[in-house]
Amino acid sequence: MIYIGTDKRLAGYVVLSDTLRSESRHMIEGLNDIGVKPALFTGDNKNAATSIANALSINEYCAECMPKDKLNFIDKREKQKKSVCMIGDGVNDAPALKRATVGIAMGKIGSDIAIEAADIALVDDEVEKLPHLLSLSGKMMDTIKLNMSFSMVLNLIATVFAITGILNPIVGALVHNAGSVPVIINSSLLLKWRG
Secondary structure (H helix, E strand, O other), X not given: OXXXXXXXXXXXXXXXXXXXXXXXXXXXXXXXXXXXXXXXXXXXXHHHXXXXXXXXXOOEEEOOOOHHHHHHHHHHHHHOOOOOEEEEOOXXXXXXXXXXXXXXXXXXXXXXXXXXXXXXXXXOOOHHHHHHHHXXXXXXXXXXXXHHHHHHHHHHHHHHHHHOOOOOHHHHHHHHHHOHHHHHHHHHHHHHOOO
């Protein structure tokens, strides 16, 4: 409140509030669409946290959090066999960024210690691509598993044929090298994947 004069007459109010980044709502919706449950853990007061959580439709949030509260959240989720991706920018986020399955620091506005503690530092702080990156990483892991399975089965079959004399060493080398082609093609499909 602002008072003017010696009679302390009320002249007005100054209200400060956090503003949402324009891409925040789209990012949270994208995370929900791919089955990722967002949570908000902030050192801000309860009113600010509630306002932001309500605006973004985040059901799980905690206000006035200390670093140990964020660490407890991560420990609790890991005991439930769930992975945690932590996004933060401040000194108080550093322990949780280090402890999370994946820590992402806001490189442009983040503190040096948060950037050092995180696995990934966003140079331009564009978090709206996070749902796509999480989907892509899941697709990439599926591709790796498929490629590994294909290669192991092909090599097992080729080994059996080589032991029985059906496959000579030259043809075996060709089969081995030719087996890389489907793996490369399957992996290259990730370049055009939009999930």
